[in-house]
Every structure is written in C-alpha cells, then in structure tokens.
Amino acid sequence: MAKKSVWTDNRFWRRSATWVTGVASVLLIWLTFDTMEQISMGTDADLKNGVTKRVPAPTVINYKVDYVFDSKRGHEVPKIGPEKEKFFGKFWSEEEAAELLHKGKLASQAKNCMDCHTLLGNGAYYAPDLTKAWLDPAWQENGPMQAMTGKSTKEEAMAEFLQHPDQYPTHERMMPDLGITKQEAVALVAFLKHMASIDTNGFPRNFGRMQGAVHGK
Ligand code: HEC
Numbered sequence: 001m002a003k004k005s006v007w008t009d010n011r012f013w014r015r016s017a018t019w020v021t022g023v024a025s026v027l028l029i030w031l032t033f034d035t036m037e038q039i040s041m042g043t044d045a046d047l048k049n050g051v052t053k054r055v056p057a058p059t060v061i062n063y064k065v066d067y068v069f070d071s072k073r074g075h076e077v078p079k080i081g082p083e084k085e086k087f088f089g090k091f092w093s094e095e096e097a098a099e100l101l102h103k104g105k106l107a108s109q110a111k112n113c114m115d116c117h118t119l120l121g122n123g124a125y126y127a128p129d130l131t132k133a134w135l136d137p138a139w140q141e142n143g144p145m146q147a148m149t150g151k152s153t154k155e156e157a158m159a160e161f162l163q164h165p166d167q168y169p170t171h172e173r174m175m176p177d178l179g180i181t182k183q184e185a186v187a188l189v190a191f192l193k194h195m196a197s198i199d200t201n202g203f204p205r206n207f208g209r210m211q212g213a214v215h216g217k
Helices: 010-039 044-048 058-062 094-110 144-149 154-163 182-196
Strands: 063-070 075-084
Touching (some): 058 063
C-alpha cells in the first residue's frame, strides 16, 4: 500500500483541531482574567498610596485630574493628583463618591447622552466625544465656559451648562435642554470627571492639550 500523505490523514486533522481548541481555550481563560484585573475599579487606598489603576476609585473626584505625555507609550496618560481639589466645594467620602458616580451613570443612561456623544468608545459622533470632556480647556479657569456661565469652578460651569445648554451656545451645534436637574447635573459632572481619569490608552485621539480642545478644533 502506498504511503498516505499527512495532509490527507484524518488523524492528523483531528489531532490538530484538538490542540488548537485546547490552546485557544487556555488563552481565552487567561485573557478573561487579565481583562478582569485591568478593568476592576481601584480603591481609595490606591489613590492615597499613588497606586495607578486603569479605572480609579470614585474618590478620584477629590483629586486634580490632568494628562501627561508618556513618551514610552507614545500617547497621553491620566495624571491623578497628588494635589487634591474640592469637588462642588467639598471632599467626598468613599461612600458619597460611589453613590454620586452611580447616580451620574444612571442619569447618563436616562438622558441617553450616547444618542449624540461618545463615551469610552460607545455612542454617536453628532456631538463632541465626552470621554475626556473634563479636560476640555474650554472649561478651565481662563477658558470661555466659566466666564459665559458666570461660575468660578470647572464643575460648576459644567453643571450649569448641562442644566441650560441652550443658554450657552457656542459656534458648534447646540445641545438641547434635556430637563437635567441640579442634582443630576452634579452627578453627571462627577461621572465625566471619573471617566476622564480612566486610562484609555490615549483614546480618543486628539483630545490632548497639545492639539487643542476635546472639541477637536
Ligand atoms: C441631542 C443631542 C445631545 C444629547 C442627547 C446630549 N448632548 Fe451634550 N452636547 C450636544 C452638542 C451638539 C454639544 C456641543 C455644544 C457646543 O459646543 O456648544 C454638546 C456638548 C456637551 C458638552 C461640552 C463638551 C466639551 O467637550 O466641552 C458636555 C459636557 C455635554 N454635552 C454633556 C452631555 C451629557 C452629560 C449628556 C447626557 C446627559 C448630553 N450631553 C446629551 C448634544 C447632545
């Protein structure tokens, strides 16, 4: 009998399939655990001890959140603290911050911000990407939004804008009045500040201070 080629040998293919399935399963299990570790939220103690987590604790709202260019990684990465700053006039406890953030998330879903904006890669591009909106220079101390809203902090200016966006039109498209209450606005701004502190591997692109505003101007 002539020697059969390995390529037409059923046993060869059966074994290969078993191996590929086995290796892929192990890889997937490992990746699942690795991802869980990466996306798990940090704690207040991490923040206090300068431990960097991709997703920091809700109490990150008590810190100054900025971005610095990381030349090794080739993009900007969040810089949290060490300076603390009050958020709406106070420092928030772990429980308070977590509750506020939760309310902000619910409000963002109830008002469907994603219908127009993009958050962490999900949503629409009708309006500016909100992932790093907290860092938009327009809201800074010498930016136009504090002057326009008559508020003296970033968070207050943002909260005022969210409650009455139609009163503060820029030359961009106008955001409609969504009937956002004061409480919801405060929670939404916390949600936005926390989101800006998440390490998103430099996404969205072009939000950095070097390029200008989040608006992508
Ligand atoms: C119907 C579309 C629409 C919805 C829904 C919407 N927005 Fe907007 N939003 C806009 C538009 C358009 C702008 C740009 C306004 C401008 O620049 O004058 C904007 C601007 C903003 C800005 C300023 C962005 C920056 O980078 O400075 C923030 C913050 C914001 N929206 C938050 C929200 C939040 C939070 C929600 C959900 C509660 C929301 N928006 C829902 C249309 C929308």
